[in-house]
Amino acid sequence: MSDRPDMRPHGHAATDPPGGRGRSLLATAGIWVGAALLLAILPHVFGSGLALTSMSLVGMMIIFALSYNMLLGQTGLLSFGQAVFFGLGGFLTAHAMNALADGKAAVPLVVVPVVGAAAGLVFGILFGAVATRRAGTAFAMITLGIGELVLSSALILRRAFGGEEGITTNRTDLLPFLGMTFGPQIQVYYLIAAWCLVSTAAMYALTRTPFGRICNAVRDNPQRAAFIGYDTRAVRFIAYSLSGLFAGVAGALAAINFEIVNAEQLGAAQSGSVILMAYIGGVGNFAGPIIGAIVVTYLQVGLSDVTEIWQLYFGLLFIAMVMFVPDGIAGLLARQQPLLQGRRLHRVVPFYLLSLLPGLAALAGLSLAIEMTNRLTARAADGPEMTFLYTPIRADSPLPWLIAVVLMAGGGWLFLRAARLTRQAYDEALAAARNKGSGS
């Protein structure tokens, strides 16, 4: 069972017949038209202020996460400093907006993200000239250094970066576009959605160029890439610069959206959160970072409402994903595709639910223990009374601790058993789906 070969086509490389020209133009156009329609309709379905701001946030994070995956997923480069381009793109955009304010120049707000793109590209070329001289661990360390360098520069150069407060700007001071002043959040949402769609399409198109495919080759085997004529350093350099360009677009949209840019946006925390998005969504699939940006952004918004130690849960989620689902949510979904095609998905869904239940129980136990610990230590001054899942409990009484331990141990044990059964069921369903596929 375990030697089952991995037959999933990787990315989009294996879906085109040799000699064919891939999916029909109509089908390709259909996906993008569908995405555009979805983005247009969303604010009419979820029209609350909170929904609009979070969807705007998701839009820019999708661009940011995809730009990061041009490095990690496509070219195999682990960067710890992607936020540098996001932040610098944002700062330069804010300065540009202030310079263009009050209609001094006939530049509407909608084209301002071009400034962020240019800033990202220029700094990508600048830092890339240093960082991409090396690959692997050395590259990762250099990007970490660049991140620290830029962050400390931002705090020192107060005039350019505005110190701790940052640089503020006012998007409504620029020329309106088609009657839109970009005062109301819904207009900003549409601006972000349009840029998100264009950037996503551009980054997808990039994966289908000779350069995009060579990035994948360099990721798989840089040594051999040199022996088929490619300078792997040049490939890394171009990928890094273009990735900076798109991260700069995301940063520009953030500047427009928040009307303030500060040094936090180019720091290590922001660089770390884009790694989380790409990894949780799945780096081996173009759609992975999109899913990751959506999930992580909503979890950040949602969890921070429920618990003050939400970052701890993020750490746990990240570790769990890396350990058990290294190909991310997109990889998990991609593995269901052959079952769906072979009409065998219904055989495994009960097993998924079967493992989900004890999994959730174990998670609840873990969360209870974490929250009670937090109550007894960091928030000891507030006393032991607390509520967990709408239930009032006392963190210093033994019963909730006993429940937590039982849930963790029992749920964990049952989960591991259920997971084994699920894997068996999956393998059987996959074999059946394949047999059916080859028999027809």
Add this chain to the structure above:
Amino acid sequence: MTSDARAPAPEPPALQLAGLRKAFGAMEIIRGVDLALPAGERHAVIGPNGAGKSTLFHLVSGHYQPSGGSIRLRGEDITGMAPQLINRRGLSRSFQVTNIFPRLSVWENVRCATLWSMGYKYSFWRNVERLADARRRTEEILTEINLLDRWRMPAGVLTYAEQRALEIGLTIAGDADILLLDEPTAGMSHAETERVVSLIRRVSEKRTLLMIEHDMGVVFDLADRISVLVYGEILASDTPEGIKANAAVQQAYLGVEPL
């Protein structure tokens, strides 16, 4: 008639090594190798394990920097050049240990290997699926190495023999006129070896071939000339008949029994 008797070509040799040396610290692995391959020759390098055959290939293909001596490709000095620069000048190599792009499909493996020579380089504005010439060439290569029906599979899941065939496919896809094949039949069954030999014979037509090979049947079947490398030095370089008759070679490598 031996190939030695041919009139010297007016153009420089396809590949010429002069006094080539490589040392790792105090260990000298290649100790002054002189070798000239006229264009179109099929040349085999044989020698015991540890003689430095693969090191020699690493030097010629740019993977290692030589410690001394020179390498000339059609008269042009390529000593110490980076692998990609040597490859772009028309020298392509395969590896002893399969060295492919495991997560890419078989199709994508071969197509990537065609792209530079087709002039697409780092192009990030063309749709790779619309490159009709790259598609044709990829299909030709896959037909040649008999992997067309595997085109969709990730290269990492192919069988060993299929991966070895793909290894050769990657080497020939860029249309280089000098091929270096490092043990192309290693670990293959008799039938598989025969297939690979006829493949090598086909693809090395009108090309210059330098190959490392342990299977003496393959060597004597394919090679116009054979060089014997022992302890980093060329002991003899001659036609297959000459090598068979050479007493020093017999003692050093082929065993004392006359062949």
